[in-house]
Amino acid sequence: MQFGVIPVVPLTFAFFLPITAILAGRRRWVINAYVLAATSLVMLFAAFLAVEAYHSGRPLVYSFGGWIAPVGIVFEVDRFSALLVLTTTVGFFLAAIYAVDYLSREHGVEYFFTGVLGLEAGVLGAFMTGDAFNLFVMLEVMGASAYSIVGFYRHRGQSVEGAFKYALSGALATSLYFLGLGFVYSSLGTLNMADISAQFHGVAFPLTVGVFGDPKLAVGIFFALTVAMVLVKSAVFPGHYWLPDAYEGAPVPAAALLSGFVEVVGIYMLARYLFTVFAGPPYSRDLSLVFFTLGTVSSFLGAFMMLVQRNLKRLIAYSTILHMGYLFMALGVMSKLALVAVTYHIINHAIAKTLLFFAAGSYIFATGTADIDELAGVGRSMPLTTAAFAVATLSLVGVPPLNVFFSKMLIFDALLQVSPLIASVVVITSAVAAWAYFRAMVTIWRGRAGAGHGTENEEGPVAYRERPVFLLVMLVLVLAVVFIGLLSPLLVDRFVLPAAGQAMNYGGYIKAVLELAKGVL
Amino acid sequence: MSAGFLMFYSVLVLFGMMLLGIYGVVTRSNMVKKIIMLNIMGDAINMLFIIIGYRLVYPVFPPVYEGHIPFDEFLRTAVDPVPQALVLTAVVIGMAMNILLSTYAIQIYRLYGTVDVRDVAHLRREGK
Numbered sequence: 001m002q003f004g005v006i007p008v009v010p011l012t013f014a015f016f017l018p019i020t021a022i023l024a025g026r027r028r029w030v031i032n033a034y035v036l037a038a039t040s041l042v043m044l045f046a047a048f049l050a051v052e053a054y055h056s057g058r059p060l061v062y063s064f065g066g067w068i069a070p071v072g073i074v075f076e077v078d079r080f081s082a083l084l085v086l087t088t089t090v091g092f093f094l095a096a097i098y099a100v101d102y103l104s105r106e107h108g109v110e111y112f113f114t115g116v117l118g119l120e121a122g123v124l125g126a127f128m129t130g131d132a133f134n135l136f137v138m139l140e141v142m143g144a145s146a147y148s149i150v151g152f153y154r155h156r157g158q159s160v161e162g163a164f165k166y167a168l169s170g171a172l173a174t175s176l177y178f179l180g181l182g183f184v185y186s187s188l189g190t191l192n193m194a195d196i197s198a199q200f201h202g203v204a205f206p207l208t209v210g211v212f213g214d215p216k217l218a219v220g221i222f223f224a225l226t227v228a229m230v231l232v233k234s235a236v237f238p239g240h241y242w243l244p245d246a247y248e249g250a251p252v253p254a255a256a257l258l259s260g261f262v263e264v265v266g267i268y269m270l271a272r273y274l275f276t277v278f279a280g281p282p283y284s285r286d287l288s289l290v291f292f293t294l295g296t297v298s299s300f301l302g303a304f305m306m307l308v309q310r311n312l313k314r315l316i317a318y319s320t321i322l323h324m325g326y327l328f329m330a331l332g333v334m335s336k337l338a339l340v341a342v343t344y345h346i347i348n349h350a351i352a353k354t355l356l357f358f359a360a361g362s363y364i365f366a367t368g369t370a371d372i373d374e375l376a377g378v379g380r381s382m383p384l385t386t387a388a389f390a391v392a393t394l395s396l397v398g399v400p401p402l403n404v405f406f407s408k409m410l411i412f413d414a415l416l417q418v419s420p421l422i423a424s425v426v427v428i429t430s431a432v433a434a435w436a437y438f439r440a441m442v443t444i445w446r447g448r449a450g451a452g453h454g455t456e457n458e459e460g461p462v463a464y465r466e467r468p469v470f471l472l473v474m475l476v477l478v479l480a481v482v483f484i485g486l487l488s489p490l491l492v493d494r495f496v497l498p499a500a501g502q503a504m505n506y507g508g509y510i511k512a513v514l515e516l517a518k519g520v521l
Numbered sequence: 522m523s524a525g526f527l528m529f530y531s532v533l534v535l536f537g538m539m540l541l542g543i544y545g546v547v548t549r550s551n552m553v554k555k556i557i558m559l560n561i562m563g564d565a566i567n568m569l570f571i572i573i574g575y576r577l578v579y580p581v582f583p584p585v586y587e588g589h590i591p592f593d594e595f596l597r598t599a600v601d602p603v604p605q606a607l608v609l610t611a612v613v614i615g616m617a618m619n620i621l622l623s624t625y626a627i628q629i630y631r632l633y634g635t636v637d638v639r640d641v642a643h644l645r646r647e648g649k
Contacts, residue, residue, distance in 0.1 A: 164625040
């Protein structure tokens with residue numbers, strides 16, 4: 001099967017969705033069925049892709065229009081990409097089911113889902129592409145869709161303001177990455193990732209003439225600009241300022257997607273450039289120092305800001321900053337263990353954070369407020385949602401049988417290779433975050449609803465009903481959290497280690513494209 | 522004044538423009554001015570890309586090879602078309618971003634009656 005078509009599928013579905021919505025008129029089920037069909041089809045393709053990538057010993061290459069590597073744009077998918085693509089498509093499918101129910105009271109959902117499908121195309125494209133400029137285009141596809149769905153509640157001031165802040169910061173950041181590409185292109189004379197890697201490591205490649213000037217300096221500037229971009233896009237200190245406002249204003253399914261899959265694209269890009277394309281990067285000591293410093297600051301900032309939040313969505317938003325800080329720190333180690341930890345933590349964080357957002361979204365849907373004090377006591381009338389909320393928080397804190405514990409442990413081990421002091425950051429910030437989650441949990445579950453608050457009226461506590469669709473989605477995610485946790489040693493051994501091994505083998509990455517190019521020329 | 526100096530001077534000016542754009546986005550409090558400064562920055566980067574592909578020779582040939590000159594001479598005198606293609610893509614993306622940002626600025630003006638970010642933050646704190 002031609003796997004290159006995967007990002008094209010959601011893009012095509014997104015393109016025809018507004019027209020379908022006009023034809024469907026008032027029949028809401030047409031839009032819902034359309035979106036679920038699109039996301040499940042993409043999920044199916046991604047499963048085929050993952051199987052193919054794990055069976056094939058080398059990265060898979062697809063060239064658009066038959067134009068081979070340095071001339072045309074290619075998609076290059078190794079196991080690292082395939083693993084993330086599969087996780088992303090499953091996450092989008094579950095989020096689509098959740099969003100269909102969550103937004104059932106809103107108007108104009110077809111535009112929201114157009115944005116969601118565009119976002120899926122952008123994220124998948126960014127994970128799969130083998131071309132540095134195509135990555136920029138995919139970042140912008142992803143960005144434009146994300147900025148639109150964050151501002152979905154266009155009559156709420158905070159929502160539109162958060163979207164404006166996010167859009168302006170994101171547009172500025174991606175421009176910096178574009179400038180960085182200028183340095184790489186003028187020095188190495190190519191934009192294909194495999195070709196860039198070949199030029200950088202001194203491997204001969206057809207059609208590309210060779211390096212100009214000092215490639216080490218050019219790559220150093222490129223890394224400086226790319227890290228600046230990732231700081232904003234992945235919300236690492238000091239580029240995190242837009243995130244709490246954007247998440248507070250966004251609909252819950254959009255915030256869950258942003259937190260789980262969109263933020264990590266920046267981390268994925270850095271991992272791809274550090275471990276595959278520019279394996280053994282210049283100025284690696286300085287880069288490591290930047291990663292450790294900013295990651296540590298970001299983790300502490302996220303953890304301590306979680307303690308003072310009164311809004312449930314903002315609390316989860318700061319938790320995202322905390323976890324992006326962990327990933328950023330782990331990138332600085334630049335060993336195979338670090339790449340394994342980053343890959344596994346991206347997957348586990350996405351699953352657990354999506355579950356946490358969905359549980360919080362159930363409270364918000366039932367009560368219409370995200371204020372923790374006003375949510376006091378809601379948990380008693382929604383016991384199953386509260387159980388899911390508890391599993392998600394326990395997992396994110398890092399309680400042993402659940403999935404995030406194992407990836408946090410891998411990050412801890414990776415950081416121990418550098419210094420016990422840096423590794424201790426993970427433990428300290430987890431403890432602070434645990435206290436913040438505990439307080440929110442206690443208020444929501446055992447808290448006494450105060451006078452004038454939404455959870456109680458004259459006849460006693462209001463009994464909120466739990467929606468079956470929400471419960472179904474959360475059940476799937478709870479099972480994923482528990483079973484991925486229980487099967488962790490097996491999964492890391494069978495899937496994550498080969499993925500990291502293949503991602504670090506830049507020779508194989510170049511060879512896959514090189515052989516295709518030589519076959520044509 | 523040599524051609525090399527002219528090239529260097531243009532690059533310097535464009536870098537200055539880019540830094541000015543970043544400065545403007547950060548310091549201006551008016552949303553419309555922020556969008557304008559973002560455009561100045563984006564266009565400076567686009568111009569830098571055009572300069573990467575430019576050849577400092579006369580006459581400059583268009584990048585279409587028809588066997589009219591030896592290939593070595595063609596490589597030396599033809600403009601590199603790749604940066605132009607990249608800029609074309611970036612310009613289109615920039616337009617999409619402009620539309621989106623302007624839409625949000627208009628919507629904020631409708632909701633708050635101002636496009637000044639400090640006033641909007643102030644109104645938000647008052648619980649509007």
